[in-house]
Amino acid sequence: MTTEDAPLADLGRTVRALRRVADLSQRELARRAGVPQATIARIESGRATDPRFHTVERLVRAVGGTLTVALPVEPASSVAPTTAPTTAPTVASAAGVTCALPPVPHDDMRDTAGRRYPAHLDVWPVREPKDWPGAWWADWYNLPPPLWPLRLPPAAYERNRRHRDRRRAAEQVRRDVRVRWVEGDGRPATAWRFVAELPDGTLLGELRAHERDLHLVYGDDWDWPRELVLDGVLVAAGHRRIGIGDRLVAAMAQRMDETGIGLVRTVVEEHIAIRFLSACGFRVGPARPLAMALERPAGPAPRPSRPP
Structure with a gap:
């Protein structure tokens, strides 16, 4: 397979995964890397199909990462021996591009306008009003779906990072306990x-x-x-x-x-x-014991009287 036939890396998904690991929005990454936010948006959306190498390098360095380019080397045993006692030559072949970053879990989800959700935030599907943080009316009404005051979005996310971090910590505890x-x-x-x-x-x-x-x-x-x-x-x-x-x-x-x-x-x-x-499945019984209590006013203890 020639270099032209080798699969190319999805740079947009890679940058989004990079932002998620670094917990940065597009604006924050742009400020750190000295790259316009519009450039990052074009890369992630796939509209910038061939960005400059130095642009990618700046994005990686802005989050403390290292950009490595390597070519595979065939083992010496696979190279035909030569008559001269020289070191086995290095044979370069088409290199595959790999990314060790975990993917964005909601990268395939889209909003009603067909846009991706923020990579650095957690996104979950909205199936009922309680799944939507913006549904302030959800606790007030118990209506069937045709009578809901607003149309539910396909997914939601929490902008407040403190609330998001609490949610992530709770999910981690739920998995580990x-x-x-x-x-x-x-x-x-x-x-x-x-x-x-x-x-x-x-x-x-x-x-x-x-x-x-x-x-x-x-x-x-x-x-x-x-x-x-x-x-x-x-x-x-x-x-x-x-x-x-x-x-x-x-x-x-x-x-x-x-x-x-x-x-x-x-x-x-x-x-x-x-x-x-x-x-949990408990039911209230037909008879319950009567709880009773005797409460006495709590005050300072009386001082002992002095002897005459």
Whole structure:
């Protein structure tokens, strides 16, 4: 295959991948590289099919990268031996252009005008109003799609990098967190404990429960089924609403199936806990215990009187 027949690198995709790794917008990269933003836009869109070599070099250097040009060399064993004891010659062939940068995950997505979305930001498809940050009306109305006040875009992204970084960190935690059953810590066999933690051992969540012996409740020899009481589910602040609590409850449900326990009970006081457990499959029972409390005014302790 000749050099003319060798596939050429997609420079536009490469520059977009470069910007994503460096976390730079077109304007920011243009300012660092000393290249007009319009030039970067033309390269990424494919309209600048043959940019100057120094332009590409400036873009790479602006993000701390190195531009390398290399030709493959055939091994010495593949070269026919010669009568003279000389070093095997270097044979150059058509070189393929490679890019070690990870591609932009949403590079194939387009907006309603056919334009690409910003490479350095995270883009996700919009299937319902809650997927669109601009849908300020989404929490106010529960309307069928034909009655939505605005037309939903095909995708959305977060301009605020602080919010975007929080989203990325949450996605990383969601991928890395592991839920495990804890045993051998001195608890009785009827006391259940699950923890959610990162690979480095950082504790992010915990679920505790205990088996309930109905023979102690009813005091007879009837073969009562085993029950479980959920004592609580805790998730560290800053890591909530990313599914850690759901995974803890799912681990408890799986162990219930393995041990033949078909019922778990719990007492809930806060509305947010009711919503969470309802989403996990819990249902409110016909009767609930009455929570009572005695609150005394907290004031300074009285000073002891001085002896006369």
